Amino acid sequence: MREVDSQPVIVVENLTMRFGDDIILQDVSFKVFRGEIFVIVGGSGCGKTVLMKNMIGLYRPSAGRVLVEGIDINTDGEKAMSSVRHRIGVLFQSGALIGSMSLAENVALPLSEQRRLSPALIDMIVKMKLGMVNLAGYENHLPAALSGGMKKRAGLARAMVMDPTILFFDEPSSGLDPVTAVELDNTINGINEGMGTTMVIVSHDLASIMNIAHRVIILDKGVKGIIAEGVPAQLKENSDDPRVIHFFNRSLDEAKTQGAAHGR
Protein backbone atom coordinates (compact mmCIF):
# COMPACT_ATOMS: atom_id res chain seq x y z
CA MET A 1 0.00 0.00 0.00
CA ARG A 2 1.08 3.52 -0.75
CA GLU A 3 2.31 5.76 2.03
CA VAL A 4 -0.69 7.73 3.21
CA ASP A 5 -0.03 11.45 3.52
CA SER A 6 -0.78 13.07 6.87
CA GLN A 7 -2.45 16.06 5.25
CA PRO A 8 -6.22 16.01 5.49
CA VAL A 9 -7.66 16.57 2.03
CA ILE A 10 -11.27 16.62 3.24
CA VAL A 11 -12.42 17.85 6.63
CA VAL A 12 -16.01 17.41 7.77
CA GLU A 13 -16.75 19.40 10.93
CA ASN A 14 -19.90 19.08 13.05
CA LEU A 15 -22.04 18.28 10.05
CA THR A 16 -25.77 18.16 10.72
CA MET A 17 -28.20 17.41 7.91
CA ARG A 18 -31.92 17.89 8.29
CA PHE A 19 -34.74 17.33 5.78
CA GLY A 20 -37.78 19.16 7.13
CA ASP A 21 -38.27 17.71 10.59
CA ASP A 22 -36.16 14.61 9.99
CA ILE A 23 -32.57 14.73 11.20
CA ILE A 24 -30.49 12.32 9.14
CA LEU A 25 -27.00 13.20 10.37
CA GLN A 26 -26.09 14.84 13.67
CA ASP A 27 -22.79 16.48 14.48
CA VAL A 28 -20.62 14.27 12.27
CA SER A 29 -16.89 15.03 12.18
CA PHE A 30 -14.01 13.24 10.48
CA LYS A 31 -11.03 13.77 8.18
CA VAL A 32 -9.93 12.10 4.98
CA PHE A 33 -6.20 12.06 4.29
CA ARG A 34 -4.48 12.45 0.97
CA GLY A 35 -3.87 9.22 -0.87
CA GLU A 36 -6.02 6.95 1.25
CA ILE A 37 -9.00 4.78 0.35
CA PHE A 38 -11.66 5.92 2.81
CA VAL A 39 -14.88 3.94 3.05
CA ILE A 40 -18.17 5.07 4.57
CA VAL A 41 -20.34 2.13 5.65
CA GLY A 42 -23.56 1.53 7.51
CA GLY A 43 -26.96 -0.08 7.22
CA SER A 44 -29.58 1.25 4.83
CA GLY A 45 -31.08 4.55 5.88
CA CYS A 46 -28.06 5.59 7.96
CA GLY A 47 -27.31 8.59 5.76
CA LYS A 48 -24.16 7.52 3.97
CA THR A 49 -25.27 8.74 0.54
CA VAL A 50 -26.51 11.99 2.12
CA LEU A 51 -23.08 12.39 3.70
CA MET A 52 -21.33 11.87 0.38
CA LYS A 53 -23.60 14.36 -1.39
CA ASN A 54 -22.72 16.89 1.29
CA MET A 55 -19.04 16.29 0.58
CA ILE A 56 -19.43 16.94 -3.15
CA GLY A 57 -21.56 20.04 -2.80
CA LEU A 58 -24.92 18.64 -3.93
CA TYR A 59 -26.48 19.26 -0.52
CA ARG A 60 -25.95 22.19 1.80
CA PRO A 61 -25.52 21.12 5.44
CA SER A 62 -28.06 22.39 7.93
CA ALA A 63 -25.11 23.02 10.26
CA GLY A 64 -21.36 22.46 10.20
CA ARG A 65 -18.66 22.77 7.55
CA VAL A 66 -17.16 20.76 4.75
CA LEU A 67 -13.64 21.67 3.68
CA VAL A 68 -12.20 20.19 0.50
CA GLU A 69 -8.55 20.99 -0.21
CA GLY A 70 -8.84 23.70 2.42
CA ILE A 71 -11.79 25.39 0.73
CA ASP A 72 -15.12 25.68 2.54
CA ILE A 73 -17.38 24.50 -0.24
CA ASN A 74 -20.47 26.20 1.12
CA THR A 75 -19.26 29.66 2.04
CA ASP A 76 -16.16 30.37 0.01
CA GLY A 77 -17.98 31.40 -3.13
CA GLU A 78 -18.63 30.12 -6.63
CA LYS A 79 -15.09 30.51 -7.96
CA ALA A 80 -13.65 28.51 -5.10
CA MET A 81 -16.29 25.82 -5.51
CA SER A 82 -15.58 25.74 -9.21
CA SER A 83 -11.88 25.12 -8.63
CA VAL A 84 -12.78 22.26 -6.32
CA ARG A 85 -15.05 20.75 -8.95
CA HIS A 86 -12.12 20.56 -11.35
CA ARG A 87 -10.26 18.35 -8.95
CA ILE A 88 -12.91 15.82 -8.03
CA GLY A 89 -14.63 13.03 -9.92
CA VAL A 90 -17.86 11.30 -8.93
CA LEU A 91 -19.19 7.87 -9.87
CA PHE A 92 -22.94 7.75 -9.18
CA GLN A 93 -24.74 4.56 -8.34
CA SER A 94 -25.99 3.75 -11.81
CA GLY A 95 -23.30 5.62 -13.69
CA ALA A 96 -25.50 8.66 -14.42
CA LEU A 97 -24.38 8.78 -18.05
CA ILE A 98 -26.20 11.39 -20.17
CA GLY A 99 -28.60 9.19 -22.14
CA SER A 100 -28.57 11.21 -25.35
CA MET A 101 -24.78 11.14 -25.75
CA SER A 102 -22.42 8.40 -26.84
CA LEU A 103 -19.82 7.01 -24.44
CA ALA A 104 -17.10 9.10 -26.06
CA GLU A 105 -19.15 12.28 -25.66
CA ASN A 106 -19.95 11.38 -22.06
CA VAL A 107 -16.35 10.70 -21.13
CA ALA A 108 -15.20 13.88 -22.89
CA LEU A 109 -17.81 16.03 -21.13
CA PRO A 110 -15.62 17.26 -18.22
CA LEU A 111 -12.86 18.04 -20.71
CA SER A 112 -15.10 20.30 -22.78
CA GLU A 113 -16.20 22.39 -19.83
CA GLN A 114 -12.81 23.00 -18.37
CA ARG A 115 -10.08 22.83 -20.95
CA ARG A 116 -9.53 23.85 -24.54
CA LEU A 117 -8.14 20.78 -26.28
CA SER A 118 -8.03 19.73 -29.91
CA PRO A 119 -10.49 17.04 -30.95
CA ALA A 120 -7.62 14.69 -31.77
CA LEU A 121 -6.21 14.90 -28.25
CA ILE A 122 -9.64 14.56 -26.69
CA ASP A 123 -10.20 11.46 -28.78
CA MET A 124 -6.95 9.92 -27.55
CA ILE A 125 -7.66 10.69 -23.91
CA VAL A 126 -11.15 9.22 -24.20
CA LYS A 127 -9.85 6.05 -25.80
CA MET A 128 -7.21 5.70 -23.13
CA LYS A 129 -9.66 6.15 -20.26
CA LEU A 130 -12.14 3.71 -21.78
CA GLY A 131 -9.24 1.28 -22.12
CA MET A 132 -8.43 1.67 -18.41
CA VAL A 133 -11.92 0.44 -17.54
CA ASN A 134 -11.93 -2.34 -20.15
CA LEU A 135 -14.38 -0.61 -22.48
CA ALA A 136 -12.04 0.00 -25.42
CA GLY A 137 -13.99 0.12 -28.68
CA TYR A 138 -17.30 1.21 -27.13
CA GLU A 139 -16.82 4.92 -27.85
CA ASN A 140 -19.84 5.25 -30.13
CA HIS A 141 -22.25 3.16 -28.10
CA LEU A 142 -25.18 4.88 -26.39
CA PRO A 143 -25.66 4.19 -22.67
CA ALA A 144 -28.98 2.42 -23.28
CA ALA A 145 -27.10 -0.28 -25.21
CA LEU A 146 -24.86 -1.16 -22.26
CA SER A 147 -25.28 -3.48 -19.29
CA GLY A 148 -25.38 -2.09 -15.76
CA GLY A 149 -21.78 -3.03 -15.07
CA MET A 150 -20.59 -1.44 -18.29
CA LYS A 151 -22.49 1.77 -17.51
CA LYS A 152 -20.72 1.95 -14.17
CA ARG A 153 -17.33 1.45 -15.78
CA ALA A 154 -18.11 4.15 -18.34
CA GLY A 155 -19.15 6.43 -15.48
CA LEU A 156 -15.81 5.71 -13.81
CA ALA A 157 -13.94 6.57 -17.01
CA ARG A 158 -15.78 9.90 -17.11
CA ALA A 159 -15.07 10.58 -13.42
CA MET A 160 -11.37 9.89 -14.00
CA VAL A 161 -10.91 11.69 -17.28
CA MET A 162 -9.16 14.73 -15.80
CA ASP A 163 -7.11 12.71 -13.31
CA PRO A 164 -8.87 14.18 -10.30
CA THR A 165 -7.13 14.25 -6.94
CA ILE A 166 -10.23 12.89 -5.19
CA LEU A 167 -12.65 10.28 -6.53
CA PHE A 168 -16.05 9.66 -4.93
CA PHE A 169 -17.97 6.40 -5.37
CA ASP A 170 -21.62 5.85 -4.45
CA GLU A 171 -22.07 2.10 -3.87
CA PRO A 172 -19.71 1.03 -6.67
CA SER A 173 -20.36 -2.68 -6.33
CA SER A 174 -24.17 -2.49 -6.18
CA GLY A 175 -25.77 -4.31 -9.06
CA LEU A 176 -22.53 -6.01 -10.08
CA ASP A 177 -21.84 -9.71 -10.13
CA PRO A 178 -19.09 -10.79 -7.71
CA VAL A 179 -16.47 -11.18 -10.42
CA THR A 180 -17.04 -7.71 -11.88
CA ALA A 181 -17.17 -6.26 -8.36
CA VAL A 182 -13.72 -7.65 -7.62
CA GLU A 183 -12.44 -6.32 -10.95
CA LEU A 184 -13.78 -2.88 -10.06
CA ASP A 185 -12.06 -3.10 -6.67
CA ASN A 186 -8.81 -3.94 -8.40
CA THR A 187 -9.25 -1.01 -10.76
CA ILE A 188 -9.87 1.30 -7.80
CA ASN A 189 -6.81 -0.03 -6.04
CA GLY A 190 -4.70 0.30 -9.15
CA ILE A 191 -5.64 3.95 -9.64
CA ASN A 192 -4.96 4.69 -5.99
CA GLU A 193 -1.53 3.04 -6.06
CA GLY A 194 -0.56 4.35 -9.46
CA MET A 195 -1.66 7.95 -9.12
CA GLY A 196 -2.09 8.50 -5.40
CA THR A 197 -5.72 9.52 -5.89
CA THR A 198 -7.72 9.86 -2.68
CA MET A 199 -10.82 7.66 -2.80
CA VAL A 200 -14.01 8.17 -0.80
CA ILE A 201 -16.32 5.19 -1.18
CA VAL A 202 -19.82 4.66 0.16
CA SER A 203 -20.35 0.93 0.39
CA HIS A 204 -21.86 -1.96 2.24
CA ASP A 205 -19.87 -4.67 0.50
CA LEU A 206 -17.98 -6.17 3.41
CA ALA A 207 -15.54 -8.17 1.32
CA SER A 208 -14.62 -5.11 -0.69
CA ILE A 209 -14.14 -3.09 2.49
CA MET A 210 -11.80 -5.63 4.04
CA ASN A 211 -9.94 -5.87 0.74
CA ILE A 212 -9.20 -2.30 -0.21
CA ALA A 213 -10.11 0.18 2.54
CA HIS A 214 -7.31 1.95 4.36
CA ARG A 215 -9.73 3.44 6.87
CA VAL A 216 -13.41 3.08 7.49
CA ILE A 217 -16.16 4.97 9.33
CA ILE A 218 -19.29 3.12 10.38
CA LEU A 219 -22.50 5.16 10.45
CA ASP A 220 -25.50 4.16 12.51
CA LYS A 221 -29.12 5.17 11.92
CA GLY A 222 -29.98 5.33 15.60
CA VAL A 223 -27.01 7.48 16.53
CA LYS A 224 -27.34 9.54 13.31
CA GLY A 225 -23.57 9.59 13.18
CA ILE A 226 -20.30 7.67 13.47
CA ILE A 227 -20.03 4.73 15.84
CA ALA A 228 -16.56 3.61 14.83
CA GLU A 229 -13.59 4.91 12.87
CA GLY A 230 -10.31 3.27 11.98
CA VAL A 231 -8.46 0.58 10.09
CA PRO A 232 -10.93 -2.23 9.24
CA ALA A 233 -8.71 -5.08 10.40
CA GLN A 234 -8.09 -3.38 13.75
CA LEU A 235 -11.74 -2.52 14.27
CA LYS A 236 -12.68 -6.09 13.56
CA GLU A 237 -10.18 -7.54 16.08
CA ASN A 238 -10.30 -4.98 18.83
CA SER A 239 -13.66 -3.29 18.99
CA ASP A 240 -15.87 -3.80 22.05
CA ASP A 241 -18.93 -2.16 20.54
CA PRO A 242 -21.50 -4.92 19.87
CA ARG A 243 -22.81 -3.07 16.81
CA VAL A 244 -19.31 -2.96 15.30
CA ILE A 245 -18.69 -6.61 16.12
CA HIS A 246 -22.01 -7.52 14.58
CA PHE A 247 -21.22 -5.52 11.46
CA PHE A 248 -17.89 -7.21 10.83
CA ASN A 249 -18.91 -10.69 11.76
CA ARG A 250 -22.36 -10.91 10.25
CA SER A 251 -21.14 -12.45 7.04
CA LEU A 252 -19.21 -15.06 9.03
CA ASP A 253 -22.34 -15.78 11.10
CA GLU A 254 -24.37 -16.24 7.94
CA ALA A 255 -21.81 -18.66 6.58
CA LYS A 256 -21.90 -20.69 9.81
CA THR A 257 -25.72 -20.85 9.85
CA GLN A 258 -25.84 -22.06 6.29
CA GLY A 259 -23.22 -24.64 7.08
CA ALA A 260 -25.30 -25.98 10.02
CA ALA A 261 -28.44 -26.17 7.89
CA HIS A 262 -26.62 -28.39 5.46
CA GLY A 263 -25.60 -30.77 8.18
CA ARG A 264 -21.94 -29.86 8.30
Next chain:
Amino acid sequence: MKNRSRDYALSIREDDDHQITLLISGRMDLMGLESLNADLEAFWTDRTPARITADLSGVQSMDSAGAMLLLRLEERAQAAAVPFVFAHVSEPLRGVMGLLNMKALRIEPLLQDKESEGIFDLLGAAAQRRFRDFRQVMIFVGELLTAVMHVVRRPTAVRWNAVFLYMKKVGVDGFPIVTLISLLIGVIMAFMSSLQLKQFGATTYVAPLVAFAMVRELGPMMTAILVAGRSGSAFSAEIGSMMINEEVDALTTMGFDPIQFLAVPKVLASVIVVPLLTVYSAFFGIIGGMMVGVLGLDLTAYGYLQQSIDSFQVFDVVSSLIKSMVFAILISGIACQRGFQVRGGADAVGEATTSAVVSAIFLIILANSAFAIILYYIH
Protein backbone atom coordinates in the same frame (compact mmCIF):
# COMPACT_ATOMS: atom_id res chain seq x y z
CA MET B 1 -68.42 -33.50 8.53
CA LYS B 2 -66.70 -33.47 5.24
CA ASN B 3 -66.11 -30.33 3.27
CA ARG B 4 -64.76 -30.64 -0.15
CA SER B 5 -63.48 -28.14 -2.67
CA ARG B 6 -61.24 -28.80 -5.58
CA ASP B 7 -58.06 -28.41 -3.55
CA TYR B 8 -58.56 -29.69 -0.02
CA ALA B 9 -60.76 -31.75 2.24
CA LEU B 10 -61.40 -31.06 5.89
CA SER B 11 -62.91 -33.76 8.02
CA ILE B 12 -63.69 -33.36 11.71
CA ARG B 13 -63.80 -36.16 14.25
CA GLU B 14 -65.12 -35.56 17.69
CA ASP B 15 -65.00 -38.16 20.40
CA ASP B 16 -67.09 -38.37 23.55
CA ASP B 17 -64.67 -36.25 25.61
CA HIS B 18 -65.01 -33.37 23.18
CA GLN B 19 -61.51 -34.00 21.86
CA ILE B 20 -61.50 -32.93 18.27
CA THR B 21 -59.23 -34.08 15.49
CA LEU B 22 -59.08 -32.03 12.32
CA LEU B 23 -58.01 -34.13 9.37
CA ILE B 24 -56.85 -31.93 6.57
CA SER B 25 -55.87 -33.38 3.24
CA GLY B 26 -55.01 -32.05 -0.17
CA ARG B 27 -53.43 -28.68 -0.90
CA MET B 28 -53.53 -25.89 1.65
CA ASP B 29 -52.68 -22.86 -0.39
CA LEU B 30 -53.90 -19.58 -1.84
CA MET B 31 -56.28 -21.24 -4.28
CA GLY B 32 -58.61 -22.63 -1.63
CA LEU B 33 -57.75 -20.09 1.05
CA GLU B 34 -61.13 -18.37 1.38
CA SER B 35 -63.13 -21.51 1.88
CA LEU B 36 -60.47 -23.13 4.09
CA ASN B 37 -60.51 -20.03 6.27
CA ALA B 38 -64.29 -20.11 6.50
CA ASP B 39 -64.23 -23.80 7.43
CA LEU B 40 -61.58 -23.36 10.09
CA GLU B 41 -63.48 -20.42 11.60
CA ALA B 42 -66.76 -22.26 11.50
CA PHE B 43 -65.80 -25.66 12.89
CA TRP B 44 -66.04 -24.65 16.51
CA THR B 45 -69.10 -22.40 16.38
CA ASP B 46 -71.28 -25.13 17.85
CA ARG B 47 -68.60 -26.94 19.77
CA THR B 48 -66.61 -26.45 22.94
CA PRO B 49 -63.50 -28.47 22.27
CA ALA B 50 -61.52 -29.83 25.18
CA ARG B 51 -58.52 -30.44 23.00
CA ILE B 52 -57.72 -29.95 19.32
CA THR B 53 -55.39 -32.02 17.20
CA ALA B 54 -54.55 -30.88 13.69
CA ASP B 55 -53.61 -33.98 11.73
CA LEU B 56 -51.63 -32.98 8.65
CA SER B 57 -50.82 -36.47 7.36
CA GLY B 58 -53.03 -36.01 4.33
CA VAL B 59 -51.67 -32.62 3.39
CA GLN B 60 -49.93 -32.81 0.01
CA SER B 61 -48.58 -29.29 -0.05
CA MET B 62 -48.85 -26.12 1.96
CA ASP B 63 -47.76 -22.62 1.17
CA SER B 64 -47.20 -19.78 3.62
CA ALA B 65 -50.81 -18.61 3.39
CA GLY B 66 -52.07 -22.06 4.38
CA ALA B 67 -49.51 -22.20 7.19
CA MET B 68 -50.70 -18.79 8.36
CA LEU B 69 -54.25 -20.08 8.76
CA LEU B 70 -53.07 -23.04 10.83
CA LEU B 71 -50.97 -20.91 13.10
CA ARG B 72 -53.85 -18.48 13.58
CA LEU B 73 -55.99 -21.40 14.59
CA GLU B 74 -53.33 -22.41 17.10
CA GLU B 75 -53.25 -18.87 18.52
CA ARG B 76 -57.01 -18.81 18.83
CA ALA B 77 -56.96 -22.07 20.71
CA GLN B 78 -54.22 -20.81 23.02
CA ALA B 79 -56.24 -17.67 23.71
CA ALA B 80 -59.21 -19.85 24.65
CA ALA B 81 -56.96 -22.03 26.83
CA VAL B 82 -57.67 -25.09 24.70
CA PRO B 83 -54.70 -27.44 24.26
CA PHE B 84 -53.67 -27.60 20.62
CA VAL B 85 -51.21 -29.94 18.93
CA PHE B 86 -50.08 -30.67 15.41
CA ALA B 87 -49.74 -34.27 14.33
CA HIS B 88 -47.81 -35.89 11.46
CA VAL B 89 -46.08 -32.74 10.32
CA SER B 90 -43.67 -33.62 7.51
CA GLU B 91 -40.28 -31.91 7.04
CA PRO B 92 -41.37 -29.59 4.20
CA LEU B 93 -44.45 -28.47 6.16
CA ARG B 94 -42.34 -27.84 9.22
CA GLY B 95 -40.05 -25.71 7.05
CA VAL B 96 -42.89 -23.54 5.77
CA MET B 97 -44.46 -23.14 9.21
CA GLY B 98 -41.08 -22.23 10.67
CA LEU B 99 -40.75 -19.25 8.34
CA LEU B 100 -43.71 -17.38 9.74
CA ASN B 101 -43.42 -14.84 12.50
CA MET B 102 -47.00 -14.44 13.67
CA LYS B 103 -46.07 -11.38 15.75
CA ALA B 104 -45.90 -9.40 12.51
CA LEU B 105 -49.70 -9.54 12.27
CA ARG B 106 -49.92 -7.58 15.49
CA ILE B 107 -47.45 -4.79 14.80
CA GLU B 108 -49.09 -1.42 14.16
CA PRO B 109 -48.15 0.36 10.93
CA LEU B 110 -45.46 3.01 11.36
CA LEU B 111 -47.35 5.44 9.17
CA GLN B 112 -50.90 6.00 10.26
CA ASP B 113 -53.50 7.51 7.99
CA LYS B 114 -53.86 11.15 8.85
CA GLU B 115 -57.26 12.22 10.11
CA SER B 116 -59.22 13.71 7.25
CA GLU B 117 -58.85 17.45 7.35
CA GLY B 118 -61.58 19.99 7.29
CA ILE B 119 -62.22 22.33 4.41
CA PHE B 120 -60.22 25.17 5.93
CA ASP B 121 -57.19 22.95 6.47
CA LEU B 122 -57.35 21.80 2.88
CA LEU B 123 -57.71 25.36 1.59
CA GLY B 124 -54.82 26.50 3.71
CA ALA B 125 -52.61 23.64 2.56
CA ALA B 126 -53.50 24.33 -1.06
CA ALA B 127 -52.71 28.03 -0.67
CA GLN B 128 -49.35 27.16 0.90
CA ARG B 129 -48.57 24.87 -1.98
CA ARG B 130 -49.40 27.63 -4.47
CA PHE B 131 -47.11 30.08 -2.71
CA ARG B 132 -44.28 27.58 -2.58
CA ASP B 133 -44.75 26.79 -6.25
CA PHE B 134 -44.79 30.48 -7.17
CA ARG B 135 -41.59 31.01 -5.18
CA GLN B 136 -39.85 28.14 -6.93
CA VAL B 137 -40.93 29.42 -10.33
CA MET B 138 -39.57 32.89 -9.47
CA ILE B 139 -36.25 31.39 -8.38
CA PHE B 140 -36.06 29.50 -11.64
CA VAL B 141 -36.84 32.65 -13.62
CA GLY B 142 -33.92 34.35 -11.91
CA GLU B 143 -31.58 31.47 -12.65
CA LEU B 144 -32.71 31.31 -16.26
CA LEU B 145 -32.18 35.04 -16.74
CA THR B 146 -28.70 34.75 -15.23
CA ALA B 147 -27.89 31.90 -17.59
CA VAL B 148 -29.21 33.86 -20.57
CA MET B 149 -27.15 36.92 -19.61
CA HIS B 150 -24.10 34.72 -19.37
CA VAL B 151 -24.78 33.34 -22.81
CA VAL B 152 -25.37 36.76 -24.34
CA ARG B 153 -21.91 37.79 -23.19
CA ARG B 154 -20.32 34.56 -24.44
CA PRO B 155 -22.25 33.15 -27.39
CA THR B 156 -19.67 30.40 -27.77
CA ALA B 157 -20.79 28.99 -24.44
CA VAL B 158 -24.06 27.86 -26.01
CA ARG B 159 -24.29 24.24 -27.12
CA TRP B 160 -25.34 25.07 -30.67
CA ASN B 161 -25.69 21.42 -31.67
CA ALA B 162 -28.34 21.03 -29.01
CA VAL B 163 -30.07 24.24 -30.14
CA PHE B 164 -30.28 22.97 -33.73
CA LEU B 165 -31.57 19.61 -32.53
CA TYR B 166 -34.38 21.24 -30.58
CA MET B 167 -35.15 23.59 -33.47
CA LYS B 168 -35.74 20.50 -35.56
CA LYS B 169 -37.86 18.82 -32.89
CA VAL B 170 -40.00 21.87 -32.13
CA GLY B 171 -40.19 23.41 -35.58
CA VAL B 172 -39.69 20.88 -38.32
CA ASP B 173 -41.41 18.01 -36.53
CA GLY B 174 -44.24 20.26 -35.39
CA PHE B 175 -44.87 21.71 -38.82
CA PRO B 176 -47.34 19.06 -40.05
CA ILE B 177 -49.71 19.33 -37.13
CA VAL B 178 -49.57 23.12 -36.98
CA THR B 179 -50.29 23.29 -40.68
CA LEU B 180 -53.15 20.83 -40.49
CA ILE B 181 -54.88 22.45 -37.56
CA SER B 182 -54.42 25.97 -38.90
CA LEU B 183 -55.90 24.90 -42.22
CA LEU B 184 -58.88 23.36 -40.47
CA ILE B 185 -59.43 26.42 -38.35
CA GLY B 186 -59.36 28.61 -41.42
CA VAL B 187 -61.92 26.38 -43.09
CA ILE B 188 -64.20 26.26 -40.06
CA MET B 189 -64.03 30.00 -39.44
CA ALA B 190 -64.74 30.84 -43.05
CA PHE B 191 -67.57 28.38 -43.28
CA MET B 192 -69.25 29.36 -40.01
CA SER B 193 -68.99 33.06 -40.63
CA SER B 194 -70.25 32.72 -44.17
CA LEU B 195 -73.41 31.05 -42.87
CA GLN B 196 -74.20 34.18 -40.88
CA LEU B 197 -72.93 36.78 -43.34
CA LYS B 198 -74.85 35.21 -46.22
CA GLN B 199 -78.06 36.42 -44.66
CA PHE B 200 -76.88 39.98 -45.08
CA GLY B 201 -75.26 39.42 -48.47
CA ALA B 202 -71.99 40.28 -46.78
CA THR B 203 -69.87 37.23 -47.65
CA THR B 204 -67.27 39.60 -48.92
CA TYR B 205 -66.25 40.11 -45.30
CA VAL B 206 -65.28 36.46 -44.79
CA ALA B 207 -61.76 36.95 -46.13
CA PRO B 208 -60.75 39.86 -43.88
CA LEU B 209 -62.44 38.23 -40.89
CA VAL B 210 -60.46 35.04 -41.20
CA ALA B 211 -57.18 36.75 -42.04
CA PHE B 212 -57.36 39.31 -39.26
CA ALA B 213 -58.33 36.72 -36.65
CA MET B 214 -55.57 34.32 -37.72
CA VAL B 215 -52.86 36.93 -37.88
CA ARG B 216 -53.73 38.79 -34.69
CA GLU B 217 -55.03 36.12 -32.31
CA LEU B 218 -55.60 32.60 -33.47
CA GLY B 219 -52.30 32.08 -35.24
CA PRO B 220 -50.10 32.84 -32.20
CA MET B 221 -52.49 31.23 -29.75
CA MET B 222 -53.09 27.91 -31.56
CA THR B 223 -49.42 27.55 -32.42
CA ALA B 224 -48.45 28.18 -28.82
CA ILE B 225 -50.94 25.66 -27.47
CA LEU B 226 -49.78 23.03 -29.94
CA VAL B 227 -46.13 23.67 -29.11
CA ALA B 228 -46.95 23.48 -25.42
CA GLY B 229 -48.57 20.09 -25.90
CA ARG B 230 -45.84 18.69 -28.14
CA SER B 231 -42.65 20.24 -26.95
CA GLY B 232 -43.48 21.50 -23.50
CA SER B 233 -44.28 17.98 -22.41
CA ALA B 234 -41.17 16.60 -24.12
CA PHE B 235 -38.86 19.11 -22.44
CA SER B 236 -40.17 18.47 -18.95
CA ALA B 237 -40.18 14.69 -19.44
CA GLU B 238 -36.59 14.78 -20.68
CA ILE B 239 -35.28 16.89 -17.82
CA GLY B 240 -37.43 15.05 -15.27
CA SER B 241 -36.05 11.67 -16.33
CA MET B 242 -32.53 13.04 -16.13
CA MET B 243 -33.26 14.20 -12.59
CA ILE B 244 -34.27 10.78 -11.37
CA ASN B 245 -31.34 9.15 -13.12
CA GLU B 246 -28.87 11.45 -11.29
CA GLU B 247 -27.70 12.85 -14.65
CA VAL B 248 -28.36 16.41 -13.47
CA ASP B 249 -26.35 15.71 -10.31
CA ALA B 250 -23.54 14.39 -12.47
CA LEU B 251 -23.55 17.57 -14.58
CA THR B 252 -23.40 19.69 -11.42
CA THR B 253 -20.45 17.78 -10.01
CA MET B 254 -18.63 18.14 -13.33
CA GLY B 255 -18.95 21.90 -12.99
CA PHE B 256 -21.77 22.52 -15.48
CA ASP B 257 -24.73 24.72 -14.64
CA PRO B 258 -27.69 22.43 -15.40
CA ILE B 259 -29.82 25.39 -16.42
CA GLN B 260 -27.27 26.60 -18.90
CA PHE B 261 -26.58 23.11 -20.17
CA LEU B 262 -30.17 21.86 -20.43
CA ALA B 263 -32.62 24.76 -20.36
CA VAL B 264 -30.96 27.49 -22.39
CA PRO B 265 -30.72 25.47 -25.64
CA LYS B 266 -34.42 24.58 -25.38
CA VAL B 267 -35.51 28.15 -24.72
CA LEU B 268 -33.29 29.53 -27.47
CA ALA B 269 -34.54 27.01 -30.02
CA SER B 270 -38.16 27.74 -29.11
CA VAL B 271 -37.76 31.51 -29.40
CA ILE B 272 -36.31 31.15 -32.90
CA VAL B 273 -38.75 28.59 -34.22
CA VAL B 274 -42.17 29.38 -32.70
CA PRO B 275 -42.55 32.73 -34.52
CA LEU B 276 -41.83 30.93 -37.80
CA LEU B 277 -44.47 28.36 -37.00
CA THR B 278 -46.87 31.20 -36.21
CA VAL B 279 -46.31 32.73 -39.62
CA TYR B 280 -47.03 29.38 -41.24
CA SER B 281 -50.10 29.00 -39.07
CA ALA B 282 -51.56 32.33 -40.16
CA PHE B 283 -50.71 31.58 -43.77
CA PHE B 284 -52.40 28.20 -43.81
CA GLY B 285 -55.38 29.56 -41.94
CA ILE B 286 -55.86 32.07 -44.74
CA ILE B 287 -55.43 29.30 -47.32
CA GLY B 288 -58.08 27.23 -45.53
CA GLY B 289 -60.49 30.14 -45.64
CA MET B 290 -59.64 30.64 -49.26
CA MET B 291 -60.64 27.06 -50.03
CA VAL B 292 -64.10 27.77 -48.61
CA GLY B 293 -64.25 31.12 -50.36
CA VAL B 294 -63.38 29.75 -53.80
CA LEU B 295 -65.28 26.48 -53.58
CA GLY B 296 -68.35 27.62 -51.69
CA LEU B 297 -68.72 31.33 -52.04
CA ASP B 298 -67.76 31.90 -55.64
CA LEU B 299 -64.93 34.23 -54.74
CA THR B 300 -61.78 34.32 -56.81
CA ALA B 301 -58.54 33.18 -55.25
CA TYR B 302 -56.86 36.43 -56.19
CA GLY B 303 -59.71 38.49 -54.78
CA TYR B 304 -59.79 36.51 -51.58
CA LEU B 305 -56.06 36.82 -51.02
CA GLN B 306 -56.10 40.54 -51.84
CA GLN B 307 -58.82 41.16 -49.29
CA SER B 308 -56.97 39.05 -46.71
CA ILE B 309 -53.76 41.00 -47.09
CA ASP B 310 -55.61 44.30 -46.92
CA SER B 311 -57.15 43.36 -43.61
CA PHE B 312 -54.01 43.53 -41.51
CA GLN B 313 -51.06 45.87 -41.18
CA VAL B 314 -47.36 45.53 -40.43
CA PHE B 315 -48.11 46.45 -36.81
CA ASP B 316 -50.35 43.40 -36.50
CA VAL B 317 -47.71 41.10 -37.94
CA VAL B 318 -44.94 42.46 -35.76
CA SER B 319 -47.02 42.38 -32.61
CA SER B 320 -48.01 38.77 -33.32
CA LEU B 321 -44.41 37.76 -33.81
CA ILE B 322 -43.45 39.38 -30.52
CA LYS B 323 -46.39 37.66 -28.85
CA SER B 324 -45.25 34.31 -30.17
CA MET B 325 -41.72 34.87 -28.89
CA VAL B 326 -43.08 35.63 -25.46
CA PHE B 327 -45.25 32.51 -25.62
CA ALA B 328 -42.19 30.47 -26.63
CA ILE B 329 -40.24 31.68 -23.59
CA LEU B 330 -43.18 30.93 -21.30
CA ILE B 331 -43.70 27.44 -22.69
CA SER B 332 -40.08 26.30 -22.67
CA GLY B 333 -39.37 28.06 -19.38
CA ILE B 334 -42.17 26.50 -17.40
CA ALA B 335 -41.53 23.11 -19.00
CA CYS B 336 -37.88 23.15 -17.92
CA GLN B 337 -38.80 24.37 -14.45
CA ARG B 338 -41.30 21.53 -13.96
CA GLY B 339 -38.70 19.07 -15.18
CA PHE B 340 -36.14 20.29 -12.63
CA GLN B 341 -38.73 19.91 -9.88
CA VAL B 342 -39.02 16.15 -10.39
CA ARG B 343 -38.04 14.02 -7.40
CA GLY B 344 -38.68 10.32 -7.03
CA GLY B 345 -39.88 8.05 -9.80
CA ALA B 346 -41.83 7.67 -12.98
CA ASP B 347 -45.08 9.06 -11.62
CA ALA B 348 -43.33 12.30 -10.70
CA VAL B 349 -42.20 12.63 -14.32
CA GLY B 350 -45.80 12.14 -15.45
CA GLU B 351 -47.03 14.79 -13.06
CA ALA B 352 -44.37 17.24 -14.11
CA THR B 353 -45.23 16.70 -17.78
CA THR B 354 -48.94 17.28 -17.18
CA SER B 355 -48.22 20.32 -15.05
CA ALA B 356 -45.90 21.75 -17.70
CA VAL B 357 -48.60 21.65 -20.38
CA VAL B 358 -51.39 22.93 -18.18
CA SER B 359 -49.27 25.74 -16.70
CA ALA B 360 -48.01 26.69 -20.13
CA ILE B 361 -51.53 26.99 -21.55
CA PHE B 362 -52.60 29.02 -18.53
CA LEU B 363 -49.64 31.36 -18.90
CA ILE B 364 -50.27 31.72 -22.64
CA ILE B 365 -53.85 32.81 -22.06
CA LEU B 366 -52.77 35.18 -19.30
CA ALA B 367 -50.08 36.72 -21.49
CA ASN B 368 -52.47 36.95 -24.42
CA SER B 369 -54.93 38.94 -22.34
CA ALA B 370 -52.16 41.23 -21.20
CA PHE B 371 -51.10 41.74 -24.80
CA ALA B 372 -54.66 42.48 -25.86
CA ILE B 373 -54.85 45.31 -23.35
CA ILE B 374 -51.38 46.66 -24.12
CA LEU B 375 -51.88 46.57 -27.87
CA TYR B 376 -55.23 48.25 -27.55
CA TYR B 377 -53.69 51.21 -25.79
CA ILE B 378 -50.62 51.40 -28.01
CA HIS B 379 -52.51 51.39 -31.25
